[in-house]
Amino acid sequence: xxxxxxxxxxxxxxxxxxxxxxxxxxxxxxxxxxxxxxxxxxxxxxxxxxxxxxxxxxxxxxxxxxxxxxxxxxxxxxxxxxxxxxxxxxxxxxxxxxxxxxxxxxxxxxxxxxxx
Numbered sequence: 051x052x053x054x055x056x057x058x059x060x061x062x063x064x065x066x067x068x069x070x071x072x073x074x075x076x077x078x079x080x081x082x083x084x085x086x087x088x089x090x091x092x093x094x095x096x097x098x099x100x101x102x103x104x105x106x107x108x109x110x111x112x113x114x115x116x117x118x119x120x121x122x123x124x125x126x127x128x129x130x131x132x133x134x135x136x137x138x139x140x141x142x143x144x145x146x147x148x149x150x151x152x153x154x155x156x157x158x159x160x161x162x163x164x165x166x
Contacts, residue, residue: 060103064088072096075124075132077149082159092161095133131163139165 057063063070064084071081072093080093091097098115105112119136122128129148134140144150144164152160 060088060100072099075122075127077132077162078152079133079162080160081152082157086157086159090159092155092159092166093133093163094137094139094166137165139163141165 055063055066060070067084069081070084070087071078072087072091072095073079074095080087080091080096082090087096088100091100094115095117098117101112101115103112117136118138122132122135128134130146131137131140131144131149134144137144147164150162150164152162154160155166
């Protein structure tokens, strides 16, 4: 049996899911087994998303990754990467090419990014 569980709560997703997919404006940008994705995010949006999760131990600190700019309109988006305007790695190649496909980076960890 399979379930599709949609949430913004990554702690619950870690507990309930074997595999997690991270979406940005309607496109999946990273997919991996839950523990792999949460401990080794590759896409810049997934990294920023996971860095924003509060750490329950006040003695531990996680460096927050800031995302520049605002969210692009999801209505009739440009064919390039949806994260382009906010990405710290984006360059002319990203601007001139369609949204990157999900590619396996090893062990079933798939990422849609030309730069990672």
